[in-house]
Amino acid sequence: MNNFEEYDDPELYDKEIESYLPELPFLKKWASEKSGTIIDLACGTGRVTIPLAEKGFQVTGIDVHNGMLKKAQQKSSSAGVEVGWLKQDCMNLNLEMKSPLIFTVGNSFQHFLTNEAQDGLLSSVNRHLEDDGIFIFGTRFPGxxxxxxxxxxxxxxxxxxxxxxxxxxxxxxxxxxxxxxxxxxxxxxxxxxxxxxxxxxxxxxxxYVFPKEMERLLTSHGFEIVEIYADWKETPVTNESDEIIYVCRKV
The missing domain is CATH 2.20.25.110 (S-adenosyl-L-methionine-dependent methyltransferases)
Structure with missing residues (x-):
């Protein structure tokens, strides 16, 4: 199962969500505390990658979908910003670099449907983070x-x-x-x-991953959860939350 139908039309994807950028201020804050190349996993058409690059950050966008990456390359070229675009499977990254900050947005974590897929993603992220590096992602709250x-x-x-x-x-x-x-x-x-x-x-x-399950999963892959929020505005999590934002540190 490739689970790609929703992404096979990059033009439609951008029409519907390109201007939706709730994550940007939060990610800029964390990026400002780091030096080096930031990695956007499952970057899609560069919805967040390109705005970060426009703010002067060094960013590499990684995705497995050819069509989405092609659209992302066209957009960054038109915007006149430099972004490194790479086609790789997020479950088996093989990069010649380590990053101080890796993130994945748009609830992309939920696309990893099996325990093995989640293990592959988190292992790949951990291997490519610098010591004390930060991993940020969001997922829908299973309410x-x-x-x-x-x-x-x-x-x-x-x-x-x-x-x-x-x-x-x-x-x-x-x-x-x-x-x-x-x-x-x-x-x-x-x-x-x-x-x-x-x-x-x-x-x-x-x-869907329940909070205590996520805590155990992240800990077992060498991460410490340092912050949890209900949204990108840093609202506290409650039982009525729609999503959870995790900020994790490699330990």
Whole structure:
């Protein structure tokens, strides 16, 4: 299972989330405390990588998806900023460098669906961090509302795409044994008369990790959790949180 359907159209990906940058101030703060090349894992089209480079940071973006990397290269070239783009599997990194700061955003941690995949990611990160290096990532909080979403089509949001209005809805099914949520995203393109002229469906599966499970997982891979937040604004975590942001130190 390559789990790439949601990313096979980089143009659509950017239309929907390129301008969404809640992580940027938080990452800039941590990047300002480090010297050396920062690594953005699962960088996609460079949504966060390029803005950091524009602020003067040395950044390398790593992804396994050719289309997303190609789009990222085009964007950084157009912006006139230098970014190192590399195609590698985040579960088996082989870089000729170590970094003081590695991060992955967009809840990318949830794309690693098995215990072996999570182990591969965290081992790769640890190997490529400098001593006392920092690893930052976020993941959706596995709360009741998040996991027990309706299995029928549910409206999510609407946005404009040129002349069309796009209504987005989702269908989800949570597999409790595997801790995986299976999503189908449905985009209905409507003309000026409200008639549906096109429909696109994509599928994605996301692994959920409970907080105590994550604590044990990170500790076993040589990380100390130094900060936990409910969002990129450093809000404290509660049972009503939608996500958890982890700041970890290599020990």
């Amino acid at each position: 009741v509302e998040e996991l027990l979403q309706p299995t029928t089509e549910e409206y999510w949001r609407t946005y404009r795409d040129g002349e069309y209005k796009v209504d987005v809805s989702t269908i989800s099914h949570y597999d409790g044994l595997e801790q995986i949520q299976h999503y189908t995203t449905i985009r209905k393109y409507k003309d000026g008369h409200g008639e549906i002229v096109d429909e696109k469906r994509t599928n994605i599966s996301l692994r």
